[in-house]
Amino acid sequence: MPGGRLTQQERQQIALGLADGLAYAEIARRLDRPTSTITREVTRNGGPTGYRADLAHRATQQRTHRRRQAPPRGAQASPQPHGRDAEAVRDYQETLTTVFMTSGLPKMMARVLGCLYTTDTGSLTASELAQRLQVSPASISKAITFLENLDLIRRQRDERRRERYVVDDDLWYQSMIRSARSNDQVVEAARQGVGILGPGTPAATRLENVARFLDFVSEGLIRAAEQGREVLYTKTETTSDGTAKPSQEHGQTAVPTATA
Numbered sequence: 001m002p003g004g005r006l007t008q009q010e011r012q013q014i015a016l017g018l019a020d021g022l023a024y025a026e027i028a029r030r031l032d033r034p035t036s037t038i039t040r041e042v043t044r045n046g047g048p049t050g051y052r053a054d055l056a057h058r059a060t061q062q063r064t065h066r067r068r069q070a071p072p073r074g075a076q077a078s079p080q081p082h083g084r085d086a087e088a089v090r091d092y093q094e095t096l097t098t099v100f101m102t103s104g105l106p107k108m109m110a111r112v113l114g115c116l117y118t119t120d121t122g123s124l125t126a127s128e129l130a131q132r133l134q135v136s137p138a139s140i141s142k143a144i145t146f147l148e149n150l151d152l153i154r155r156q157r158d159e160r161r162r163e164r165y166v167v168d169d170d171l172w173y174q175s176m177i178r179s180a181r182s183n184d185q186v187v188e189a190a191r192q193g194v195g196i197l198g199p200g201t202p203a204a205t206r207l208e209n210v211a212r213f214l215d216f217v218s219e220g221l222i223r224a225a226e227q228g229r230e231v232l233y234t235k236t237e238t239t240s241d242g243t244a245k246p247s248q249e250h251g252q253t254a255v256p257t258a259t260a
Contacts, residue, residue, distance in 0.1 A: 005060065006033075006041060011053040014038060018048050040098035044107075081120065093118050108135070112143040113152060116167045123156070123166040151175050169232035173225055180221040183214040190214075 006014075010031055017027035024042065028035040042048055045056035080086045093114050100110035115132055116124060124132070129140045144165055147153045151174050153165050190211040197204040 006037070006057075008053065008057045011041070011057050014041060014056075015051055015053040018042065018051055036095045036098070039102060040095055043098045043101050089118065106146070108139055109143045109146050111135075112140065112165075113147060113167070116153065116165065122168055123164045125162050125164050129165070151178050172232060173229050176225040177222060180218040180225070183218045187211045187214050187218075 010033070013031060014027055017030065024038045025035045028038045031038070041056065042051050045051055045059060080089060096117060097107075097110045097114035100113050101107055105113065111133055112129060115129060116122060126137055126140050126144070130137050133140075144153065147165075148155070152171060153167055154171065156164055156166055158164050187210075190207040193207045194204040194211075197207070199208075
């Protein structure tokens with residue numbers, strides 16, 4: 001599999017593939033590239049309908065130039081912990097940000113979440129986030145408010161009384177429960193429509209089927225989240241072949257009682 005950045009010719013192939021309606025995975029296969037590389041490339045350069053190979057190539061050159069010219073500051077100038085490759089970490093953070101964007105998050109919110117998830121502590125202050133992402137405090141504040149409203153992060157005070165923004169294991173569980181419960185209003189509105197449109201009519205039947213489907217899916221999601229919650233608290237250890245498995249010592253970590 002080739003490494004390094006995309007060439008202009010590869011970007012032209014991406015543009016042709018998008019014009020032909022090919023999926024990202026198929027474009028990646030033809031270029032012998034990871035699907036995440038294609039997804040990230042298209043997402044940050046206009047999306048599938050606005051992608052232009054020449055503009056994308058020029059924008060990448062400009063970003064590379066700015067990155068080389070900008071003096072390192074703050075955490076970016078510090079060596080990475082655990083002997084990590086700083087460039088690889090930065091590229092992975094961009095990939096994770098793209099995944100979050102693909103799932104529906106706006107770019108700045110996705111960048112903040114990606115930054116938090118790639119720290120060992122899982123928590124940063126607003127100033128640390130602004131420094132790492134090289135954006136204004138106002139941008140961080142807006143992103144934090146958005147992510148809090150989705151229950152994707154939470155706030156806590158450290159020993160110096162500074163406000164820190166945290167991602168932890170239970171947030172995924174709470175987010176899943178919230179997603180399942182978000183269907184309740186649609187179900188209620190659909191069943192209200194059944195009474196208005198007349199039971200047994202084609203329109204009412206369609207709405208009743210929607211309500212029953214969403215009820216079924218929501219119940220399944222909540223049940224799965226409850227059953228799988230322990231996974232979020234299970235520590236893993238790396239085997240000799242590089243794969244991870246539940247730790248014998250921590251595999252039965254106690255799980256807080258669900259309050260949802």
